[in-house]
Amino acid sequence: MAEREKLVLAYSGGLDTSVAIRWLKDQGYDVVALTIDLGEKKDLDAIQERALQVGASAAYVVDGKKKFLELFVWPSLQAGAVYEKEYPLATAIGRPLIAAMLVQVARQENAQGIAHGCTGKGNDQVRFDVSTQALAPELKVVAPVREWGMNREDEIEYAAQHGIPVPASVESPYSTDENLWGRSIEAGILEDPWAEPPGDVWDWTRDPRDCPDEPTYVEIGFKEGIPVSLDGKPVDSVTLVETLNQAGGQNGVGRIDHLENRLVGIKSREIYEAPAAVILLQAHQALEDITLTKDVARFKDVVAAQWAQMVYDGLWFSPLREALYAFVKHTQRHVNGEVRLKLYKGTSMVAGRKSKDQLYRMELATYGRGDQFDQSAAAGFIKLWGQGVRTASQVQGQLHSLDLSALVGGDVKKLTAGGE
Ligand code: ARG
Numbered sequence: 001m002a003e004r005e006k007l008v009l010a011y012s013g014g015l016d017t018s019v020a021i022r023w024l025k026d027q028g029y030d031v032v033a034l035t036i037d038l039g040e041k042k043d044l045d046a047i048q049e050r051a052l053q054v055g056a057s058a059a060y061v062v063d064g065k066k067k068f069l070e071l072f073v074w075p076s077l078q079a080g081a082v083y084e085k086e087y088p089l090a091t092a093i094g095r096p097l098i099a100a101m102l103v104q105v106a107r108q109e110n111a112q113g114i115a116h117g118c119t120g121k122g123n124d125q126v127r128f129d130v131s132t133q134a135l136a137p138e139l140k141v142v143a144p145v146r147e148w149g150m151n152r153e154d155e156i157e158y159a160a161q162h163g164i165p166v167p168a169s170v171e172s173p174y175s176t177d178e179n180l181w182g183r184s185i186e187a188g189i190l191e192d193p194w195a196e197p198p199g200d201v202w203d204w205t206r207d208p209r210d211c212p213d214e215p216t217y218v219e220i221g222f223k224e225g226i227p228v229s230l231d232g233k234p235v236d237s238v239t240l241v242e243t244l245n246q247a248g249g250q251n252g253v254g255r256i257d258h259l260e261n262r263l264v265g266i267k268s269r270e271i272y273e274a275p276a277a278v279i280l281l282q283a284h285q286a287l288e289d290i291t292l293t294k295d296v297a298r299f300k301d302v303v304a305a306q307w308a309q310m311v312y313d314g315l316w317f318s319p320l321r322e323a324l325y326a327f328v329k330h331t332q333r334h335v336n337g338e339v340r341l342k343l344y345k346g347t348s349m350v351a352g353r354k355s356k357d358q359l360y361r362m363e364l365a366t367y368g369r370g371d372q373f374d375q376s377a378a379a380g381f382i383k384l385w386g387q388g389v390r391t392a393s394q395v396q397g398q399l400h401s402l403d404l405s406a407l408v409g410g411d412v413k414k415l416t417a418g419g420e
């Protein structure tokens with residue numbers, strides 16, 4: 001008899017992936033479960049037990065928190081990656097790491113492929129599948145949810161028939177995903193884009209009406225664009241992000257309501273809670289404002305948008321994303337210094353920024369004493385700056401569509417010296 005093919009399944013412990021273990025077994029596969037902790041605060045021991053109970057032949061649990069932040073989140077923070085100006089990409093940045101770990105365990109276990117519990121309508125399937133193709137083209141990818149044609153009720157029935165314990169999460173009307181960089185919430189009433197998110201959507205962040213009356217200040221220190229200290233003390237990546245999620249959440253910072261464009265052509269509405277991401281992206285931007293030249297900063301915005309789109313679209317492991325990082329890393333050499341932020345009733349505001357490498361020079365910017373800017377040179381500079389429009393006006397006449405005579409018309413009050 002031929003040996004059973006082996007698959008390594010990304011196992012969250014939820015309904016879909018629990019049913020998937022059993023379903024894959026019935027399809028003839030040997031299933032190894034892999035659960036990766038990216039900071040979702042779940043009972044990992046219970047999940048590992050459940051995987052075996054439901055039918056996996058082995059169950060791995062890996063702590064991926066530090067690797068997630070240092071290898072995936074920090075480069076994205078340095079890039080300034082935000083999808084469609086709103087979404088800091090928590091779920092999207094987590095997927096390539098999970099895929100890479102699936103591939104590694106598949107190799108260790110001599111498995112023929114990997115499996116995941118994504119539906120056929122979302123972005124996550126793309127991220128898992130494409131990452132796997134990039135890292136291990138020889139492995140196959142099996143996505144049971146995409147194939148089995150069961151809806152939620154069918155799955156619950158299937159679970160009951162096969163003695164699969166149904167996790168408590170099926171009670172929730174929402175579909176959620178979380179890791180240290182943020183929490184994503186969709187489905188239920190949120191599918192109506194006119195409906196304001198009800199209170200039970202929020203888990204990490206307080207309603208601004210219930211926030212403390214005194215603001216919280218945080219001071220974040222960066223070295224080459226990577227946050228390394230909090231309130232003047234060195235801090236490790238995981239502690240920093242956990243602390244900022246707490247501090248931000250208590251002050252209602254990090255709520256996002258995004259109507260986004262999925263790669264598969266669907267517009268969807270997703271709610272995000274991402275206090276640490278919002279705070280760190282804002283702080284990093286503030287430090288770049290004071291340390292990057294105008295040209296680098298503006299070109300970097302283009303790179304940031306491209307990075308965000310590629311990561312959203314599943315192309316973390318791709319030649320262009322790697323090349324963009326070479327650019328981003330080079331720009332971060334002078335992004336050193338401190339940023340102070342004020343967290344207060346749903347807002348986060350930069351209160352101060354400083355850097356030993358700052359291009360902001362008081363002696364140039366000041367309107368007060370010590371002004372070293374040569375104002376007399378401005379006239380000549382502006383004469384040449386305006387040369388082009390002056391020539392066009394002289395040769396071709398009016399350049400614009402503004403009717404000057406209609407600007408200063410009836411609504412005028414005029415007084416003349418000496419009276420009428
Ligand atoms: N829309 C987000 C993305 O594509 C999050 C997807 C997962 N969301 C969820 N609620 N399960 O990155």
